[in-house]
Amino acid sequence: MVNIHTIRGREQRTAWILLIPALLLLLFVFAYPIGRAFWLSLFTQNLGTKLQPVFSGFDNYARMAGDGRFWQTFWQTTIFTSASVVLELLLGLGIALVLNQKFFGRGFVRTTAIIPWALPTALIGLAWAWIFNDQFGVVNDILLRLGLIRTGINWLGDPTLAMLAVIFADVWKTTPFISILLLAGLQSISPDLYEAHSIDGATPWQNFTRITLPLLMPQILIALLFRFAQAFGIFDLIAVMTGGGPGGATEVVSLYIYSTVMRYLDFGYGAALVVVTFMLLVAAVAFASFLLNKSRISY
Numbered sequence: 001m002v003n004i005h006t007i008r009g010r011e012q013r014t015a016w017i018l019l020i021p022a023l024l025l026l027l028f029v030f031a032y033p034i035g036r037a038f039w040l041s042l043f044t045q046n047l048g049t050k051l052q053p054v055f056s057g058f059d060n061y062a063r064m065a066g067d068g069r070f071w072q073t074f075w076q077t078t079i080f081t082s083a084s085v086v087l088e089l090l091l092g093l094g095i096a097l098v099l100n101q102k103f104f105g106r107g108f109v110r111t112t113a114i115i116p117w118a119l120p121t122a123l124i125g126l127a128w129a130w131i132f133n134d135q136f137g138v139v140n141d142i143l144l145r146l147g148l149i150r151t152g153i154n155w156l157g158d159p160t161l162a163m164l165a166v167i168f169a170d171v172w173k174t175t176p177f178i179s180i181l182l183l184a185g186l187q188s189i190s191p192d193l194y195e196a197h198s199i200d201g202a203t204p205w206q207n208f209t210r211i212t213l214p215l216l217m218p219q220i221l222i223a224l225l226f227r228f229a230q231a232f233g234i235f236d237l238i239a240v241m242t243g244g245g246p247g248g249a250t251e252v253v254s255l256y257i258y259s260t261v262m263r264y265l266d267f268g269y270g271a272a273l274v275v276v277t278f279m280l281l282v283a284a285v286a287f288a289s290f291l292l293n294k295s296r297i298s299y
Contacts, residue, residue, distance in 0.1 A: 034278055041272035047265055060272035069248070070256060070273065074280070077252040080163065080238075081231040084170045088227060089220070091171065092178025097212075099179065100186040110183075117176040125240030128169040132156055132241075156242055159249030166238050166250055170231065178223050185219030186212070225285055232281055253277050 041060050043053035064070055099110050116124070131138050132155035140152040155161045193211050202210070235254040238244065244251030244259075257277070261270035 034275065037271040037274045037278075041268060041275050043268045045267040046269070051265065051267075053268070056268070060269045061276070063269065064272055064276060070253075072248065073251050073253045073256040074277075076163070076250065077232060077234075077254075080167060080170075080234065080250075080252060081228060083167050084174070084231050085224060085227045087167070087171045088175045088178045089224060091175045092223070093182055093220075095175065095179040096182035096186055099183050114176045114180060116173050117180075119173070121173065121236045122240050124169065124173050125237045128165070128172075129156065129241045132165045157246050159246055162242050162246060162250050166241055169241060170234065170237055173237070174227065174230075178227065181223045181226075182216060182219050185216045189215050221289070225289060228288060229281065229285060232284070 040053075042055060042057060044056040044059065045051060045053045095113065099106065099113065130136065134140060134152045134154040134157065137152070137155070139155065140149070143149045144152070153161065155165050189212065194207050197207055197211060233254055234252055235258070238250055238252055239255060239258075242250045244255045253273070257270055257273045260266050260273060
């Protein structure tokens with residue numbers, strides 16, 4: 001008789017053998033660039049050194065600690081990410097629940113619902129920049145026709161309104177992605193569970209809180225982690241809509257890194273910004289994953 005421990009050992013070795021190509025690919029795609037960036041961050045390489053690398057140790061990281069612009073962009077990135085991801089989750093869950101119902105034309109609606117997410121982000125940013133234009137924008141035109149305002153609002157010229165505008169544009173574009181992920185989770189829930197629960201006298205709200213939400217937690221976790229990482233690294237939408245303005249009010253970390261490297265040619269400090277941002281993002285994702293896993297276990 002074959003020992004069960006021997007079988008498990010063989011299965012584990014086989015699993016590791018099959019995982020090695022994927023792990024090597026991840027090592028090449030993620031670990032090497034970050035390692036290279038960390039090595040470059042230990043040097044000062046800018047116009048002051050005639051673009052020649054000069055070893056400076058951790059001076060770039062010490063400089064970052066007192067860089068008010070970096071911490072401002074980090075705070076603005078956090079605001080943008082938190083607001084957009086929460087709104088996208090709530091709206092995406094609502095849309096997924098609707099698309100999971102049976103109604104005429106459901107297939108067509110499901111297909112068209114994904115269009116905003118499929119369109120190029122730069123194109124979406126340009127379109128929303130025109131929509132929020134203070135002179136020719138559709139938003140001001142509608143508000144003027146309804147008599148809600150007397151003069152056009154400079155949406156992208158006001159710091160608070162500009163941030164709200166880019167959040168709204170990102171929510172409009174990315175909510176379909178969340179809804180499709182959650183719809184896939186809803187499709188995997190057996191209708192028999194709802195029928196048995198309804199026989200016991202459960203209300204629709206009880207079905208949602210006791211069946212739908214607990215069984216949907218894995219998909220919610222995946223969707224949140226995906227969107228958190230994507231939103232934190234947002235670049236193209238804000239670059240097209242506001243360019244980080246007005247007055248840096250919508251400048252996010254990725255835009256600041258781009259300006260540091262491409263505009264000011266400060267490669268060493270730009271690499272340090274990349275490394276620190278990456279570490280902060282990993283820590284935030286790990287913390288969010290821990291909290292969401294705890295909530296899933298409790299459900």
